[in-house]
Amino acid sequence: MGHWRDLFRIDRGRTHHRLQVERRRLLPAYIADHTQPSDASKEIAKVALKLKYQIEQVVSCEVEEGLLTDPNSHIITDDVVKTSKDAGGEEYAASVVYCLLVCLRWFQIQASNELWDADLHEVRAVACEVIAKRIIESEPNQDYLLKDILLKRYSIFTEGVETGPANVIERSVDLHALRIISSAGYQKCIHYLWCGWICQEEGNPTNFVEYHGKSDTNYWSHFHPDRMRTPLYQNICQIMFSLLYLALYTAVINTVNPTGDLDVAEGILYGMTLAFICDEAIKFWKVGWNYLEFWNAFNSTLYALLAISFILRVVALAHSPSEHDEQRQLFNKLSYNFLAFSGPMFWMRMMLYLDSFRFFGAMFVVLRVMMKESLIFFALLFVVLAGFFQAFIGMAQVDSDIPVSFTRPIIQGMANSIMQSPEFETFQDFAFPFGIILYYIFNFIIMIVLLNILIALYNSAYEDISSNATDEYMAIFAQKTMQFVRAPDENVFIPPFNLIEILCLVLPFEWWMSREGYAKLNDIVMGIIYSPLLVLTAWLESYQANQIRWNRRHGEEDEDNRQEWEFVAEDVDFDLDDAWKEEVKQSTPDIKANSTTVEIRELKEQVAALTELVKSLSQGKEGAA
Structure with a gap:
């Protein structure tokens, strides 16, 4: 954990308008050495300018x-794509896709600043995605595509400084470039990263290398704690600990201790909560405000409720253990009430770790967009509530017949109106007739206008996402993968194991041990605590190694899995069946041309044949004469 801080770098000095259009980073870039010197950054910036000029001319x-x-x-023809590929020349050809993402961001900035031409710039941004996707899918060399085009980090020189290095995988996630993310080559790269077939180089996390042991069938070569850096295994661990966390909470909330004493289950529950709090605090300290998002705020709220519950329990324990001590009983009840209040959040927290499954991932995308759309509703609702609440309070102060403590009924009546259960009786004689009239107006605005606006926003968000749910799921899966590999800890201690790291490694050893010795000590500790999982992962990887070797012997891709039709295809060779191939060729339509184009082509062929016929007849007459 201590060495992790050296791997981060937070971009600073960005202008305000760039922050508005650029999606914030999942995690900051590395502070490690850049992937190319400043001269290369200037040349790559020139390549990006070339591409920007080309797209402005094409669109x-x-x-x-x-x-x-x-x-x-x-519009985006093969010639246009070829010209874009040639923009980097031979030396910077691999940076073209990265430069297209730079252009995409530039056009988004222009769309934000130049509202009169926003549609034009947004279309040009789409053109950047389309060209980048076609370049990725047309690249035949897989190693070159993965290592140089998608995973190699580049920088550009702008505003007198060099930007932080990033690769196409990271920038596509940051910019939510769905077309690039949904391309076949991109998804293959994400799959390799997720399975640990491509990992970060030891000692140089900015460089991605192939895991050479993936074809090694030796079981013990895979039994190594470094394999816990694999996103798939980390995700499995998080799900397992989340299920354990939920089980502990269920056990605690169903076995209330009237005396207020802490039992074993409660001790483990609060210990795991401390581990999660430490993990969130360390990440926030290292990353800064860019780390905050919906799930972080959600988890922080849950941990805060549990921390309050624990503090109240400690306060209760500080009082006399007598059953007749009212203060002890009061704080004990409050502690359990806070614990019970957090019950829905415990179950909802599981959704954070299930988004790697397609069904849940697509659903979470819809929910997330709906929550963003609802911000408009809540902004309008706050203004309306403030105005009407002030009016009702003013009437309560003017009318001497209204009790002074009428504030609570006002708040409750307004809240019930939002929940579509208005209380007209409360306001029937309230500053008559102004109170009841104002309450009718309030209900009309809330229940007829604002709630229907919210329904319309939800409906629009659902239609937009559901029609593109597959691409959105691939985007959220890529985002989850990059959260694991973009800026990982050198030593992966998943909460609650991070308490072991803090208490047993960082505090007593890190400050005085050498880097090599401390790394070796971490490997030993990780090997012990992760040994149950490593037993399974090593068996799985050795099994996959046998499949990979079989695929390589038969000329297939490493990740290829034989389907049922492939077994049948072994007995069929269409290269030898010329009659069937010719019949298929004659009946296959040209999908690149519509019916009008086909008819025009046939007409041109007929005109050409007729022209040749006329020429031959004319030449025959001249010869006869």
């Missing part, structure tokens, strides 16, 4: 997005 006016995304687009 010179506003067009429909479908004309660009169509596979047979007459």
